[in-house]
Amino acid sequence: MMPRVLVPSRPDVLPGTLVDWRRILARHYKRLSRTSRLRRFMAALPNSAMQVIADRASPDIVLGIEAGGRVVGVLEIFKGHDAHAEIGISIEDAYQGQGFGRALFLDGLAAAERIGVQTADLFFASENHGIRSLVSAAGGEIQQRGAECEAHIDITHCKNCRKLAADTPDQGAAKVLH
Numbered sequence: 001m002m003p004r005v006l007v008p009s010r011p012d013v014l015p016g017t018l019v020d021w022r023r024i025l026a027r028h029y030k031r032l033s034r035t036s037r038l039r040r041f042m043a044a045l046p047n048s049a050m051q052v053i054a055d056r057a058s059p060d061i062v063l064g065i066e067a068g069g070r071v072v073g074v075l076e077i078f079k080g081h082d083a084h085a086e087i088g089i090s091i092e093d094a095y096q097g098q099g100f101g102r103a104l105f106l107d108g109l110a111a112a113e114r115i116g117v118q119t120a121d122l123f124f125a126s127e128n129h130g131i132r133s134l135v136s137a138a139g140g141e142i143q144q145r146g147a148e149c150e151a152h153i154d155i156t157h158c159k160n161c162r163k164l165a166a167d168t169p170d171q172g173a174a175k176v177l178h
């Protein structure tokens with residue numbers, strides 16, 4: 001059998017309203033493995049909890065990245081005060097390690113800046129090498145707090161993010177859910 005070569009689609013803001021976003025988020029969360037749920041939510045939550053989290057989610061922007069005609073990864077931006085935001089990102093397990101996360105993350109930071117976000121935080125387990133790598137590439141500072149990490153990214157100083165996102169049009173870009 002020929003190996004399957006996947007090229008991430010261009011990420012984009014997801015269309016629709018908050019109701020549509022929540023439906024997509026619920027589907028996406030429930031497709032994540034136990035390990036990915038642990039990494040995304042710091043707990044291996046059951047489907048019922050995934051549904052509750054999706055139903056209560058109020059992100060300012062959701063970007064999605066598609067493969068096979070459906071959303072396989074999402075990046076949520078929760079804008080707070082003082083041009084600050086929290087970001088959550090996850091890619092379905094079968095699509096991890098193939099560049100989807102990087103494409104989504106770079107476009108997510110660019111989208112955050114477009115809505116006035118200057119700094120962003122991410123929280124993750126210290127053994128989460130994938131997100132560590134993405135944060136480091138964006139020039140983020142990572143502080144270890146026991147088994148968990150807190151990352152702080154100054155998006156205004158991440159000129160490379162915008163350049164990389166622009167330079168890799170078909171290496172992945174996300175769909176913004178509006």
Ligand SMILES: CC(C)(COP(=O)(O)OP(=O)(O)OC[C@H]1O[C@@H](n2cnc3c(N)ncnc32)[C@H](O)[C@@H]1OP(=O)(O)O)[C@@H](O)C(=O)NCCC(=O)NCCS
Nearest residue numbers: 036039089090091096097098099100101102129130131133
């Ligand atoms: C973290 C995550 C979003 C990364 O997305 P991805 O599509 O797997 O990542 P990419 O293929 O774009 O790779 C990005 C970098 O992570 C590294 N990486 C990805 N998976 C890895 C793994 N399991 N172990 C070590 N490094 C890994 C890649 O090598 C790459 O680094 P490099 O460019 O320095 O080589 C994805 O793995 C995921 O959804 N994990 C579960 C949820 C989560 O951890 N969310 C983050 C907390 S909010």
